[in-house]
Amino acid sequence: FQVVLIDKNNYHQFPPLIYQVASAGMEPTSISFPFRKIFQRRKDFYFRMAEVRAIFPEKNMIQTSIGKAEYDYLVLAAGTTTNYFGNKHIEEEAMPMKNVSEAMGLRNALLANLERALTCSTKQEQQELLNIVIVGGGATGIEVAGILSEMKKFVLPNDYPDMSSSLMHIYLIEAGPRLLAGMSEDSSAHAEKFLREMGVNILLNKRVVDYRDHKVMLEDGSEIATRTFIWVSGVTGVTIGNLDASLIGRGGRIKVDSFNRVEGMNNVFAIGDQCIQLADENYPNGHPQLAQVAIQQGELLAKNLIRMEKGQEMKPFHYRNLGSMATVGRNRAVAEFSKVKMQGWFAWVMWLVVHLRSILGVRNKVIVLLNW
DSSP states (O other): OOEEEEESSSEEEOGGGHHHHHTTSSOGGGSEEEHHHHTTTOTTEEEEEOOEEEEETTTTEEEETTEEEEOSSEEEOOOEEEOOTTOHHHHHHSBOOSSHHHHHHHHHHHHHHHHHHHHOSOHHHHHHHHEEEEEOOSHHHHHHHHHHHHIIIIIHHHHOTTSOGGGOEEEEEESSSSSOTTSOHHHHHHHHHHHHHTTOEEEESOOEEEEETTEEEETTSOEEEOSEEEEOSOEEEOOOTTOOGGGBOGGGOEEEOTTSBBTTOSSEEEOGGGEEEOOOTTOTTOOOOOHHHHHHHHHHHHHHHHHHHTTOOOOOOOOOOOOEEEEOSSSOEEEEOSSOEEEEHHHHHHHHHHHHHHSSSHHHHHHHHHHO
16 A cells, blocks of 8 residues: 555644643643654655545545545544534634644643733733633543643742732533533542542533623623633534535534445545444444544554455444543543543553553653653
């Protein structure tokens, strides 16, 4: 095979640790890895920095921002983007956190707001600068809330001794009845308990409807004044320009069959967060949008492409659930495996081990471990 990788960035980023870049706890270079360096020893591999804008399956061709390219097999793995659920004004005002550049923007805004809070003219403005509102009670939301509460406890007293850390308030808003809806109720309850002990204000069953005049507006009429409005409430699949609407399923994800083949196409595949497969009876609503799903799909698809070339039958995809976990601050986490659930410090150690193994390069592993 001649493999051509097309991406709008020339680096791979490690999404589970992006929130640590946003909180100034880690440098972006620790979780960003240049494609050309990763694959520099691979023969017949080519990288092009571009965006895919349209697919012409009848011609086996794609249109990109730098021109057209023909293919024998096409694999779509563009992941997801932030979902604002149709609220254009929130999309314009809120700070998302899906990639390294957005995390850097959030980090700069957080630090600038702390500096301005020292010199602003009114108490109202100071409180707006020191209130942080996070919308979305999934894994990213609780990880951001946890790391910011650690920042409030450890960084503010040392770096800003002339400003009381008690002035900073962190709000975590979730539209549903509990945090971590994708995990068990036990893990959800422990995560909520940990965050409340850390001083995070958790608002459940509250839906954000707008953001105006530095105020987050809730459906029940209440408001929270803030100039740091973080939106991590959901994701939607990255769209391809001319893909037929009938091929798009729940969450903006591309419909695929049990072989991760796009419905109605023989040589176009989709894997990872960008696709939804309903053929797996254990996951009738589609697989969870986790790294392990994408990794397992990618490994099987590579083998299936070889089988296709040899004229052999492809094997269907069945997800093997290795568990899920989320960290709450520096020394606490919740983790679930097939038959084991754990919380607290030991779960945090497990979280460290799993994520450290996923970081590319020995040097990066050492730097990340030292930062932790």
